[in-house]
Amino acid sequence: MNTTRPSAVRPRLMGPERLAFRLLLPSVAVLLLVIAYPVLRAVYGSFFDDRPMGPAAFIGFDNYARALWGAGGADFWAAFRVTFLFTVVTVVLEVLIGLGMAAIMHRSFRGRGLLRASVLVPWAIPTAVAAVLWRWAFDPRGIVNHLFGADVTWTGAEWPSKFAIVFADTWKTAPFVALLILAGLQIIPKEVYEAARIDGAGVLHRFRHITLPLVKPALVVAVLFRMLDALRLYDLPAILTNGANDTTTLSILVVRASLGDLKPGYGGALSTLTFLLIFVTAFLFVRLLGAGALGRDRT
Template identity: 65%
Template sequence: MTAPDTASAPPPGARTPRPRRRAGGERATERRLAALLLAPMLAALGLVVAYPVASAVYRSFFDDPIGGEPAFIGLRNYADALFGYGSEGFWAALGNTAVFTVVTVVVETLLGLVMALVMHRAFRGRGIVRASVLLPWALPTAVSAVIWGWMLQPDGIVNALIGAEVVWGGSEWPAKWSIIFAEVWKTAPFVALLILAGLQTIPPHLYEAAAIDGASAWRRFTSITLPLAKPAIVVAVLFRTLDALRMYDLPQILTGGANNTETLSMLVVRAATSELKQGYGGALSTITFLFVFLCAFLLIRTIGANVFAGIREEGTR
C-alpha cells in the first residue's frame, strides 16, 4: 500500500478555496437574454402605442385647413380646447367623465366587496352563483349597452319594475343615471373577482382565533378582512378608475352624447372624425392622456404607495 499524498492536502483549519464564479459573464448573458425576450413586446408596443401617441402629439401643433397643407400653430389648439371656442365642450366632457368615474367606482367597489364576500363563503351552489355573477362582465360592452337601451325604453322593464314612466334619455340626469346603472351592472363583477382573489389568500385560522377570543363578526371584518384584502381592493380601484376615465362605447351607444353625457373620449373621437379636425383632436387626445396619467399618479401616491410598500417589505423578510 502507498502512503497518502499529504503534501498537497490543505493544513487543518484552512479554508478550501472555492472556484471563482463568473458573475459578470452570467449577468451579461442574463441581460442579453432578457433584452432578446423583451424585444418583440417592445416592438409591438412601439407600433400600437408609441407611434400613434407621438403622431397625435405632433399633429396637435398644426392647424386644420379645409384645403392645403397644415401650418404650424404651436399651442393654439391646446388654448382653444382649454380657454377658447372649444372650452365649453371640453370642460363639460371633463366634468361628465369625473362624475361617471367617481360614482361608478365607488358603487362598484362597495357592490364588488359584498359580492366577493358572498362568493367567498362555502355553501351549496356556490359555483353557480359565481358563474351567474360573472355573466354581465363576460358580455361585450356594446351588447350590454343595447340590452340596457331596450330595458330603459319608456315601456321597458325598468319603468315597469319601479312603477313610473321615466324617459331616461329625455333629460340630463336620467340619461346620466342610465349610463351609471349600465356601467355598474357591467363592471361590478370584475371588481368582485379581484377582491375575491384577495379574500382567498387570507388564512382561515385567523378568523378561528378571533372567534375564540370573542371577536364579533363586524370586528373580524374590520380587523382581519379589510386590512388583508386592502391590496386587492386598491388594485381593483386603480384598474376601474383608469378604465372609467376612458369610457366611450357605453355612453356612445346609450345616449350618443346627448343631454350633456359626452365624455372626453367621445369628444376626442367626434373632433377627429366627425368634424375632421385632426390637429384639434390630437390636442384633445394629448390632454386626455395627461389627465388620465395624472389621476393614475395621484391614486398610486395616495392609496397605493403604503399598500405596495408593505408588500415589498413582506417579500424581503
C-alpha cells in the first residue's frame, strides 16, 4: 500500500517546473520587449489616420476596410496571392530537396562531415548578401545566361522574376530543411531497417513505411518553420526586383506603406493583417497536421 501523501509529491514535481520557469523569465521578458511592444504599438496605431499635420484622429477599422476592400484592396490581395504562391512553391521544393539531401548525408561514407558542413554554407550566408549575389547572377550579362547560352532579363518580366526569387530562396533554405530532417533520421533505430530487410522489404517499402512515419515529427517542424518564414518573405524580392513584375509580398507592402508612403496607420493595419494571416496559418497547420505528428492527442 502506497502511503505517500499528494502534498509530499507535489513539491518534488513542482521544483523542476519552477526552476524552468525562472530560467525562461529573462528570455520571455526580452521577447515581450522586442516583439510584443512593436506588435501592440502597430495594432494601436492602425486605428488612427495618417494626417500629415496635427494629432492623428481615431478612425476605427477604416484602415482595415481600405486594405481589404477599399482603395488598397487590389494591392493587398495581389500581394496575398504572390506571398502564398512563393510559400507553397518554395516549401514544397525545399522539403523534397531537403529530404534527398538529408538521406544522402545520413549515409556513412568518407568525407561525410565535410559534405554536411559545405551543404550548410548557403544557409549561413545572410539573406541580403545572398540576394545581391543572385541579382548579379541573374543579370542579363550574368553567369546564369552565360551558362545556358540564353538572353533572358530574369528580373525584368513577371514569371522570370518569380522563378529567380523561388530559385534563390530554395538554394538558400533547402539546407536548413535538410538539417532538421537529418536530425529526425538519426534517431531512427538501425534495427528497424535490419528487421525490414530480413522480412524482404525493398527500398521503397522501407522508405514509405519506416522512414516517412518516423521522420514525420521532424518534417512537420521543418515545414512549419519554413512556412512561417516564407509568409513574411521580404529580403529576396525586395533586393532582386523591389516588388516589380507582380513580386510584391505582404512584407514589402507593409514596409512600402509605413516607410515609403509615410502612412504608419495604414501600414500598421497591413502589418496586423499579415500577423493574423501567419498566426492563423500556423494554428491551422499545427491543429490539422502537427498534433498527430508530434504525438499529441487532439481533444
